[in-house]
Amino acid sequence: MLSGCASLIDRVSDHRLAQLRDTGLEAEVEARARDRLDNVMTSDDRMEALTDTFGALPEAASPELGVLMGAALDSNPAIGRAAQGIERAEAERLNAIFGYLPQVSASIQRDQLDQEVVETDNQVFQAGTASYPVNTDRIQLTQPIIDLSRIFGIRIANSARSLAExxxxxxxxDVSAEVFDQYxxxxQSGQRAGFLQERLDLMDQQVGGIQRRIGVGEGQIVDLASMRSERGSLAAExxxxxxRYRNAVSTLSALSGRVITGGLPTELPAxxxxxxxxxxxxxxxxxREENPAIMAAAFQVVMANMESWQSVFEDFAPVLSAYASLDREDRANSRFGGGSVTDDQLVGLRLTIPLFNASGRGYSSLTRRVDERVAALDYLATxxxxxxxxxxxxxxxxxxxxxxxxARLSVRDAESALEREQDRVALGEGVNYSVLSRQVRLNVARERLAFYQAEYLRAWGELQYLTGGSLNEVVE
Incomplete structure (x- = not known):
């Protein structure tokens, strides 16, 4: 029977996969899923607030770096998830505390008892046939007195809250560094595109000059072909x-939750x-002291150590608890022909001593020790x-x-060479073609300088991030 069911499931799976490849999900399934999602997202005020904060995509008030960083702090989903992680850790901490508070429960049980004594050597039970309802109500309280595992659970929950923070x-x-880098x-891409466009315009003038020189028999066809080839490469760059600029702007929009409609500033942040x-x-x-990744990894090691001790107490430590219960049983009848209502009060202490494989799952402390060493390795690797x-x-x-x-020296030299060439042209000792060549060299020097400055700023931002510095404060 099991083999037949497995074969049927395989056939259904193959058919279903083929159907999904051809048509996708059924329209009714998609509509039902959308309706359920809408109901969940509007179920309470907090869910609607999440939708307003993280679901909307308004225009950026300004394309300045400080504005985009502030918007990212308010509406970036990764930061929002981390904030929810703090709330979850606080809830788990309260649950850990509840684990050491009194446990109170009530139960209501309704039974129909059909009883017949089939065989007995007790004369009192010879009339042991009855059918009657039994109502049982119970209130039970249990209070842990000594439970080291629960105590360590509270300590672990406190550390988990600190880890969430x-x-x-x-x-x-992370988000601030990514916003800074993409900005x-x-x-950088906008500047380089501007320099390349300026160089392209200068090349167009050079191409025109070569064509005119060829027209009067002074230029070379090969120079024109080489210049056109270089111009095509510039257009591709x-x-x-x-x-690259649009990709960076798109990433900035995703990180900040803002649509950047206007162009970004043309100058790097000072x-x-x-x-x-x-x-x-x-x-x-x-x-070592301020990087949050190292701090988080260090807390993981501490928590792994506490969890290792907790598992030891779970496996081997005695547990002492007090308990009390009140039972009321209402029997409509009995084997002896009459009903009864009884109240049973029970108060006591329970000492549980694990001897061997008490949980039936072996010893969790064996694996926890490995987890502790893995956490230590992760910390060292981080x-x-x-x-x-x-x-x-x-x-x-x-x-x-x-x-x-x-690069600055190269720019100064190129500016000086351009000025001298322009002076030569003004004195009639040079030609405009030489001036264009000097302008191209100056353009290349300025483009390289701007590129290196942007790369320096990216490396500086990375260093700020790795040393635990706040880019938000620097930008503000």
């Missing part, structure tokens, strides 16, 4: 940077000077990852500081 801080810093990427970063030891110390990231960010900052210095 750390996870909230981590979510805020810089968007401005402009399209790529505009796509939050730091472009210089080398030398205090590596201080950054490493801050990262700390190593953060320290490696801090060292890498420091190295990039120093390298980019050198690149920015060299």
């Amino acid at each position: 750390i996870e909230y801080v981590k979510s805020v810093k 810089v990427i968007a401005i 402009i399209a790529f940077e505009r796509t 939050v730091t000077a472009y210089g080398p970063s030398t205090d590596l030891d201080r950054s490493l110390a801050l990262g 700390r190593r990852e953060v320290e490696t990231g801090i060292r890498g960010a420091h190295d990039r900052l120093n390298a980019l500081a050198d690149a920015i210095s060299a």
Whole structure:
């Protein structure tokens, strides 16, 4: 029978999968699911508030970085989930406390008893045939007195609440760092697209100049073909940077919950000077102490240790509890021909001593010890990852500081060369074609400088994030 049922299920599954591939879900199923979702999302004020905060997508009041960061703090779903995590941890803490409070329950039982004594050597039971209802009402109270497992459960719940608060801080810093990075990427792409467009316009002038020179027999066809090829590559790069810009803006909208209709500013946020970063030891110390990922991993180790002790107490520690009950039993009849109403009061102590495999599931402390070591490994891996990231960010900052210095020098040299060439043209010693070439070189130098400055700002933001710094405060 089981084999036949399995075969039937397999056939139904194959048919159903084929149907889903062809037509998708049935219209009635989709409509029913939508109706149920609408009912859930409007079931109370708190659900409607979530919809208003995290479901709406209004326009951004301003495309400034501080405005977008503030909007992300208010309406980013990851931060909202972390906030709900704190509420859940608080509820679990209260439940852990309830676990050590009196346990009171009431039960009402209604039975119909059909009884017949089939065989007995007791003369009193010879008339043992009866059919009657029995009503039983019970109130029962149990109070744990000594239960180390429950006590550790309260301590674990307190630590879990602290962990939820750390996870909230981590979510805020994660989202802020992502908003900052995408904002810089968007401005970087917009700047580069602008520089490339300016260079494209200069190339168009150069192409026109080469064509005129060819017309009078001075230019080379090969120069024109090379210039057109380079122009096509520039046009492709402009399209790529505009796509990169739109992707960054789209990500910013998703992170902040705001539609960014206007263009972002064309200048990078002025939050730091472009210089080398030398205090590596201080950054490493801050990262170990302030990075929320390390703090969360450390709390996981502490909680794993407490859970290990809790499992030991569950497996081996005696449990002492007090109990009391009141039972009222109303029998309409009996085997002896008469009914009864009785009240039974019971008060006592219960000492439970686990001897061997008391739960029937072995010993959870065996696996908890492994979990504790795994948590320790996760903590060490997180700390190593953060320290490696801090060292890498420091190295990039120093390298980019050198690149920015060299790029600034290149811009000054290109500006000086352009001024001299323009003076030569004004004196009749040069030609406009040479001026265009100098302008292209200046454009390339400025584009490289702006690119390095944006990369420096991204590395600086990463270092702020890894060392536990608040980008919100810096931006504000």
